[in-house]
Amino acid sequence: MSLSQSILSGDIRAAARLMRNIDDNIPSSRSDLQELFPHTGKAFLIGITGPPGAGKSTLVDQVTAAYRKRGKRVGVVAIDPTSPFTGGAILGDRIRMNRHANDEGVFIRSLATRGHMGGLSRSTADVANVMDAMGMDVVIIETVGVGQDEVDIVRLAHTTLVVMVPGMGDDIQAIKAGILEIGDLFVVNKADRDGADRTARELSMMLEMNRYAEGDWRPPVLMTEAQRNVGIEELVETMESHHHWLVNSGEIHRLHEEKNRALFQTLLKERLFAEVNGRISDDGRLAEILDGMLTRKQDPYSSVERILAERLNA
Ligand SMILES: Nc1nc2c(ncn2[C@@H]2O[C@H](COP(=O)(O)OP(=O)(O)O)[C@@H](O)[C@H]2O)c(=O)[nH]1
Numbered sequence: 001m002s003l004s005q006s007i008l009s010g011d012i013r014a015a016a017r018l019m020r021n022i023d024d025n026i027p028s029s030r031s032d033l034q035e036l037f038p039h040t041g042k043a044f045l046i047g048i049t050g051p052p053g054a055g056k057s058t059l060v061d062q063v064t065a066a067y068r069k070r071g072k073r074v075g076v077v078a079i080d081p082t083s084p085f086t087g088g089a090i091l092g093d094r095i096r097m098n099r100h101a102n103d104e105g106v107f108i109r110s111l112a113t114r115g116h117m118g119g120l121s122r123s124t125a126d127v128a129n130v131m132d133a134m135g136m137d138v139v140i141i142e143t144v145g146v147g148q149d150e151v152d153i154v155r156l157a158h159t160t161l162v163v164m165v166p167g168m169g170d171d172i173q174a175i176k177a178g179i180l181e182i183g184d185l186f187v188v189n190k191a192d193r194d195g196a197d198r199t200a201r202e203l204s205m206m207l208e209m210n211r212y213a214e215g216d217w218r219p220p221v222l223m224t225e226a227q228r229n230v231g232i233e234e235l236v237e238t239m240e241s242h243h244h245w246l247v248n249s250g251e252i253h254r255l256h257e258e259k260n261r262a263l264f265q266t267l268l269k270e271r272l273f274a275e276v277n278g279r280i281s282d283d284g285r286l287a288e289i290l291d292g293m294l295t296r297k298q299d300p301y302s303s304v305e306r307i308l309a310e311r312l313n314a
């Protein structure tokens with residue numbers, strides 16, 4: 001039996017193995033993903049982003065528990081920004097999520113950001129697809145961000161949740177353009193701290209400056225205390241409302257189109273690059289080109305054109 005067949009028949013360990021293969025870029029993972037793809041598209045994908053320490057992982061843990069109470073199976077993909085050598089945050093998240101360790105309805109996977117080209121967003125999408133095919137009803141993707149990862153998560157998720165903490169007023173100003181665009185809903189976590197109301201008010205005011213057409217989704221601002229499990233039910237309800245809005249408004253089709261395009265184009269880019277770069281690395285021409293650039297006898301622009309033309313004529 002192939003890994004994908006085992007996964008479809010409910011083998012959790014096969015899923016874990018395939019995810020490792022995806023991480024390690026093992027070629028056989030491609031055929032497993034091919035076989036799983038027709039079984040995907042059913043899960044509700046939630047992206048959670050925000051600055052480090054905002055309480056995202058704590059929220060994910062509580063949201064996971066809330067969905068479990070509703071009888072939903074939950075997959076979690078935690079994208080860890082720390083160096084794979086320190087592993088610190090991964091360990092912390094593992095300990096926190098330990099209460100779900102014996103629950104067959106929860107599957108948690110941490111991915112380290114390695115920074116190879118397109119690698120992270122692609123393997124996140126792949127891992128989310130595996131969880132989807134496993135029959136997870138909800139897949140939560142946690143990422144730190146103000147950056148590229150954040151943009152990528154939006155392309156992956158149906159609903160994107162931005163987590164802030166009290167006293168971030170200035171930061172909100174600094175990053176508002178980015179965050180206001182990506183959030184379908186905003187959470188001011190650590191509402192037990194001073195200034196939570198004010199941060200929520202400021203956020204709401206900034207959001208009100210956006211222009212909305214009739215029937216548009218207007219991102220709400222919620223307050224939570226993830227640590228004490230306060231506000232989580234309302235948060236889950238609001239995420240569900242957004243999902244319903246996506247379906248009822250037809251917006252979900254546009255979103256899927258965008259997701260599909262992003263996944264396909266990332267795959268294409270990665271494979272083309274790997275193929276061409278691999279060939280010129282092996283046959284020594286990459287070294288030649290780089291030498292030529294050092295002495296300024298060759299420019300990179302025409303080198304790229306030459307390599308590409310050769311490929312198209314092949
Ligand atoms: N005071 C307070 N602390 C919280 C709350 N939620 C999470 N924390 C703490 O904030 C710290 C960072 O949380 P974590 O979930 O790891 O944040 P992440 O980096 O965004 O994933 C931890 O020590 C949590 O226990 C909250 O509602 N109130």
Ligand SMILES: [Mg+2]
Pocket residue numbers: 056057058089093142
């Ligand atoms: Mg975290």
